[in-house]
Amino acid sequence: MLFLLAILVGVLYGAAVYLLLRRNIFKLILGLIFLGHATNLLLFVAGGLTSGRPAFLRGLQGEAAGMSDPLPQALILTAIVIGLGVTAFALTLVYRFYKVTKTVDFDQLSENE
Amino acid sequence: MTTGLFLLVLLLIAVIAPFTRKYLKNQAGWTYAIWPFAGFIYYLSLLPAINQGAVLTESFEWIPALGINFSFYVDGFSMLFSLLVLGIGTFILVYAGYYMRPYPMKGRFLGYLLLFMTAMQGIVVSGNLITMFVFWELTSISSYLLIGYYHEKPEARASALQALLITGFGGLALLGGFVLLAIPYGSYELSYILASPDIIKNSNLYLPAFILIAIGAFTKSAQFPFHFWLPGAMTAPSPVSAFLHSATMVKAGVFLLARLNPVLGGTEIWSYTLTIFGVTTMFVGAWISVTQTDLKKILAYTTVSALGTLVLLIGTGTEYAINAAIIFLLVHALYKGTLFMMAGNIEKKTGTRDIRELGGLFKYMPFAAIVMSMALVSMAGVPPMLGFLGKELIYEASVAAPRAYWFILSLGFMTNVILVFLSLRLAIDIFWGKEPAYAKKPAEPALPLVLGPFFLVLASFVLGLFPHAMANPLTSKAITAISPMHDAIVLKLWHGFNLVLALSALTLLSGYLIFRSRHTLLPSIDNVNIRYFRREFTRVFFNLLDGFLVFTKLTTKTLQHGYHRFYLMTLFVVASVLVWVMIWRADPIMLELNFSDMPLNLVAVVALIIAATFSAVVSNSRVVALISMGVIGFGITIIFIAYSGVDLAITMIMVETLLVILAMTVVYHLPKYQNFSSTGARMRDTLVATLVGAFFMVLVLQAGTSSLEMPISEYFKEASYSLAYGRNIVNVILVDFRALDTLGEITVISIAALGIYSMIKLSKK
Secondary structure, X not given: OHHHHHHHHHHHHHHHHXXXXXXXXXXXXXXXXXXXXXXXXXXXXXXXXXXXXXXXXXXXXXXXXXXXXXXHHHHHHHHHHHHHHHHHHHHHHHHHHHHHHOXXXXXXXXXXX | OHHHHHHHHHHHHHHHHHHHHHHHHHHHHHHHHHHXXXXXXXXXXXXXXXXXOOOEEEEEEEEHHHOEEEEEEEOHHHHHHHHHHHHHHHHHHHHHHHHOOOOOOHHHHHHHHHHHHHHHHHHHHEOEHHHHHHHHHHHHHHHHHHHOOOOOOHHHHHHHHHHHHHHHHHHHHHHHHHHHHHHHHOOOEHHHHHHOOHHHHOOOOHHHHHHHHHHHHHHHOOOOOOOOHHHHHHHOOHHHHHHHHHHOOOHHHHHHHHHOHHHHOOOHHHHHHHXXXXXXXXXXXXXXXXXXXXXXXXXXXXXXXXXXXXXXXXHHOOHHHHHHHHHHHHHHHHHHHHHHXXXXXXXXXXXXXXXXXXXXXXXXXXXXXXXXXXXXXXXHOOOOOHHHHHHHHHHHHXXXXXXXXXXXXXXXXXXXXXXXXXXXXXXXXXXXXXXXXXXXXXXXXXXXXXXXXXXXXXXXXXXXXXXXXXXXXXXXXXXXXXXXXXXXXOOOOOOOOOHHHHHHHHXXXXXXXXXXXXXXXXXXXXXXHHHHHOOOHHHHHHHHHHHHHHHHHHHHHHHOOOOHHHHHHHXXXXXXXXXXXXXXXXXOOOOOOOHHXXXXXXXHHHHHHHHHHHHHHHOOOHHHHHHHHHHHHHHHHHHHHHOOOHHHHHHHHHHHHHHHHHHHHHHHHOOOOOOOOOHHHHHHHHHHHHHHHHHHHHHHHHHHHOOOOOHHHHHHHHHHHHHHOOOEHHHHHHHHHOHHHHHHHHHHHHHHHHHHHHHHHHHHO
C-alpha cells in the first residue's frame, strides 16, 4: 500500500506545483490547498501505516505496543486547522483582489502597479 | 591602560567638540589641542624605555570567543608614528581653529578632525588585526566627512565619494587579508604573529593574504593606479590636506606594509610587487606634478610620489632601504605638513593658489616666506635640513638595491630632480617672482597659522643638524621594529666624497638647469603629458562606477523580475534538482510490491483521488474543480480512517465541508474562469511539476522503508493516562502536552477570521 500512497503523494505535489505556477490567482489558491493535502498525507505516511489501531487507551496491559503513532497525527491535525485558516483567508483575499483590480491575472497586476 | 585610556578620552573630545565649540569661541582650536599635546609628551617620555627595547602592550577584552580584543602594542615604530600623528595633529588643531573661522560648522569640523586623529592614533598603536581594521575604516569614514566638508560643492562631494569608495574597497580587501593571515596562527594578536613570522610564509594562505593586504595598503596610500583619489581629495580645506593627505592617513598603507614587513616581507613576490608599484608611483606622481599649476595639486602629486618612494624602499628591504624608509617618512611628514599649511595660508591671504597668479610675496609675508622656503629646501634635499639625509639614504639604498638597481636609481634620480625643480619653482616664483595685481593687499598670516609650519620646519632643521644626537634615538627602534635583522645606521651629514654625494650634486644641478629653462621646457612637457600621459583617472573611475550601477540594475532586473511563478519555479527546480542528485547518489530503494496489503476498496479510493486531481487541474469549470477538490478531501479522509487516524478524519470532514462552501461563495463573485498560459508554458510547468512530484514520491518510499525509533511517541503513550488522565492520546497531546502550540493555532485562526471579517467589511463600503 505504501507504494500506492507514495504515488498519490507524488501526484498531489505535482498538481500543487503545477497550479502554483499558474497566472490565474484562483488556480494558485487551488494549488495551495493541494499543497496542504499533499503535505498532510506525506507526514501521515511517513509516520508509519497502522491498520485499525487508533491511539486510544482502554487501560489494558501492554496495549500501547503496535498502536498507531499519535504524534504525527497531532501534528497533522494542527496543520489541517491552520491550513483551513490560511485557505479561507486566501480565498477572501482573492475576492478582495478582484474587487480592487478587476483582474485575476497576476501579470496584469505587476504591470499595473 | 594609558594608551587605551588616551584614545578613549580623545574620542570623547571628538564627540563633544561640535557642542562645546560655541562656548569656547575662537579659543576652541588650541583648547582641543591640549589633550593630543599631552599624548605627544607622554609618548616622547616613553622614548628612553623604548630605546632600552621595551614594548608596551595592553589588552581589553572585546569578543574573546573570536580572539578579537582591543589590544595595543607600542614599540619604537608605533611610538614614532604616534609622535607624528599627535605632534602634527596638535599644530593642525591650532591652525584649523584659526583657519576655519570664516566658515560655518567649525565645531563639527574640529570634531571630525579629532575623530580622525583618534582613528589614526588607533591604527598605529593597535595590537590586534581586527582592532586595527576598525580604526582603519574609521579613518576612511572621517576622511570622507572631511573631504566633503564643503558639501554644497558638487566636486567636493564627488571627491569625497571617490576617496571613500577606493579606500573602502581596499578596506574590504584588507579585512579578508587579515582573516586569512590570522588563520594559520589561530590568533589576531600582533605580538603573537610578529613573534613567529615563518608560520604564514610556510602556509599556502600566504599569497592570497599578501595580495589582499597589499590592495588595502596600496589603495590607502594612493599607489598607482589608485593614486588619483589623493589629488581629488584636495577639495578639502587646507588643514585636512595638511593632516590627512600628507602626514598621516595616506601613510597608513605604508605603516601597514612596514608593520607586517617582518611577517610578510622578504619573499620574491613581496619585493617585486612593492618595488614595481612603488617605483611606478614614485615616478608618475613626480612627473604629473611638474605641469600642475594648482599649488595644492602640486603638493598632492609630490605626496603620491613620496608614498611610492616609501613603498619602494620597504619592498627593497635592505638595511639602507629600511633606514631610508623611516628617515624619509619623518622627513616627508615634517616638510609636507608645513607646505600644505602654508598653501592654505597663501590661498587665504591672496585668494588664489594658482602659482601662475602668485609672485613677489616675500615683501608682504617675509616670515612665512622663510618658513616655507626652509621646508622646500628640505624637500629638495639640501643640507643641513633632514631632507638631505633622507635623500642621501634613498640614493644609498638605490645604489645597493639587490635587483634592477640601475632602473630604480635612474627613476629615483629623475624624481629627485623634479623635486629640486619644484622646490626652486615654488620658492622663487611665489615669493620673489614678478608680482601680479592682487585683489587685496596680502599680509603676514596670523601667529596660529604659522606656528605649526614654524615648529615643523624647526624640527626638520634641528634633526638634520644633529642627526646622531637627535634623529638616531628617535628612529633607531622604529627601524629594528619593522626589520629585526637590520640595525639602525649611524646618521651623519657628511659622508665624504663618494658616488652618492656626486649624485646629490648632480641632482641639484639638473634641477637648477631645468628651473632656468622652465619657460621653454614646461609647455613641451605639458604637450607630452596631454598627449601620452594624461589619463583622466577620475573620469575613468566614474565611468566604471556608472557601468557597475548599470550592470547591477540589469542583474537585479533579471533576478527580481516580479513574476511570482518564476520565483517559485526557480525554488522548485533548484531544490528538486539538488535532491535528485542526492537520491541518485543514495542507495537504491528496495521496493517490495506486496499486493496482499492492498485492499481493493482503498485502491479504488486512491484511483478516485488521482482522477479527481487531474479533473481539478485541467477542468475549464471552477465548479467542477471545486467538486473535485471536495472528492479529494473526502478521499483523503477515508485513507486517514483506514490507517487509524480517527481524529484526523473527523477534522477533515468538517474542514473540507467548510472550505467547499466558502470557495463556492467566493467563486460566485469572480469573473469567467480563464486560462492565461500558453501551451508551451503549460508543458514547461508540467515538466517542473513532474520533477517535484516524482521527488516527493521517492521521498515517501525512502521514509517508509527506513524505520526510525520513536522515543517521543512512546513517552506520550506512557504518560497520556498516568499524567494527563486522557485516553485519546492525540487529543491529550494537543490540549495538554502541547497545549501552548494549540493556543498558538487558535490565535492563528482568530487572526485569519479577523482578517477575513475586515476584508469583507471594507468591501461593503
